[in-house]
Amino acid sequence: MHTEIDSLLIFLKEIDRLKSVERQCLIHNGGRHENSAEHSWHLALAALLFQGQAAKGIDINKAIKMALLHDIVEIDAGDTFIYADQAGKKEKELAAFQRLMSLLPSAQAIELTKIWEEFEEGQSQEAQYVQALDRFLPLYSNYLNEGYSWKKHGIQKAQVIAKNKPPMIAALPALWEKAQAMVDGWFKT
Amino acid sequence: MHTEIDSLLIFLKEIDRLKSVERQCLIHNGGRHENSAEHSWHLALAALLFQGQAAKGIDINKAIKMALLHDIVEIDAGDTFIYADQAGKKEKELAAFQRLMSLLPSAQAIELTKIWEEFEEGQSQEAQYVQALDRFLPLYSNYLNEGYSWKKHGIQKAQVIAKNKPPMIAALPALWEKAQAMVDGWFKT
Numbered sequence: 001m002h003t004e005i006d007s008l009l010i011f012l013k014e015i016d017r018l019k020s021v022e023r024q025c026l027i028h029n030g031g032r033h034e035n036s037a038e039h040s041w042h043l044a045l046a047a048l049l050f051q052g053q054a055a056k057g058i059d060i061n062k063a064i065k066m067a068l069l070h071d072i073v074e075i076d077a078g079d080t081f082i083y084a085d086q087a088g089k090k091e092k093e094l095a096a097f098q099r100l101m102s103l104l105p106s107a108q109a110i111e112l113t114k115i116w117e118e119f120e121e122g123q124s125q126e127a128q129y130v131q132a133l134d135r136f137l138p139l140y141s142n143y144l145n146e147g148y149s150w151k152k153h154g155i156q157k158a159q160v161i162a163k164n165k166p167p168m169i170a171a172l173p174a175l176w177e178k179a180q181a182m183v184d185g186w187f188k189t
Numbered sequence: 190m191h192t193e194i195d196s197l198l199i200f201l202k203e204i205d206r207l208k209s210v211e212r213q214c215l216i217h218n219g220g221r222h223e224n225s226a227e228h229s230w231h232l233a234l235a236a237l238l239f240q241g242q243a244a245k246g247i248d249i250n251k252a253i254k255m256a257l258l259h260d261i262v263e264i265d266a267g268d269t270f271i272y273a274d275q276a277g278k279k280e281k282e283l284a285a286f287q288r289l290m291s292l293l294p295s296a297q298a299i300e301l302t303k304i305w306e307e308f309e310e311g312q313s314q315e316a317q318y319v320q321a322l323d324r325f326l327p328l329y330s331n332y333l334n335e336g337y338s339w340k341k342h343g344i345q346k347a348q349v350i351a352k353n354k355p356p357m358i359a360a361l362p363a364l365w366e367k368a369q370a371m372v373d374g375w376f377k378t
Contacts, residue, residue, distance in 0.1 A: 005364055038226040
């Protein structure tokens, strides 16, 4: 019979695979594509750092946990480029999440499911805050890397604005101003 | 004049460099060396997952923040192999931390300094819990990868026990039992 620790060790090994899921954007120095595990670390720290810009009363600890968990489904479902067709994404990610949770002891599965579902529903201020930061990071990476994934996939300025402005302006309006200036600057060149 | 957001953007770019700091151990599938950013993500999730094994009353949110921050000094100081000479490590890491904090607005610098110093001092139960998990993860990676970094550097069983048993048995005794069995099993082969 598996003890709690046995199950946790299996889960730790399973989620290690997120280090091999490649994203569309580059690390800031442009040397290689970013992976989803290191991105999740960057996002969790961003959630800690931008708390002064967030809505009053936000639970920053919950936001950090959302950031840590938000991409683990990509272990099965892969990373979906935000400008690509999103058909079937929700279903694949839900199946992945359920498989991963089935590996965990029930207390941990319950806690993680609550956090991930709240993030996915996108209704709480914590979910909206983390989603806004999650939009910003690849935009920032593109800004620092000559529009790398935009250029590669022929993404137009209007698409970048349409995908990023609504979530960002709602949760982090001052950061959106910076992001808008980055987008304006890059697409002018 | 820099706004709060300008400073945070500079800091986000600076810590992105942690994605390029290579550790001695491999990712679990053995495909390449792990980097310190994705390791920090793995450690933060481990801190969330093993809370039921931790001392009663532990502040798991603080532990997660420690995990996210614990290696950012390696941006300047590099990763030091735990079985290598540790001379000068503390001083280099402190200088790195101070440089990084000088990039931040003061509210964030104060919060992060408090968390990192408590981790480094190693006196609180949160610091000891995260340090124990931080010892376990590379041990687990070696177990899963035929003793990769132990073999490469000629590390003996007694050294592995001496470095890992004291912090692990104090904070996570049941996990240490598993770790001890992994070490026993590997060094017998």
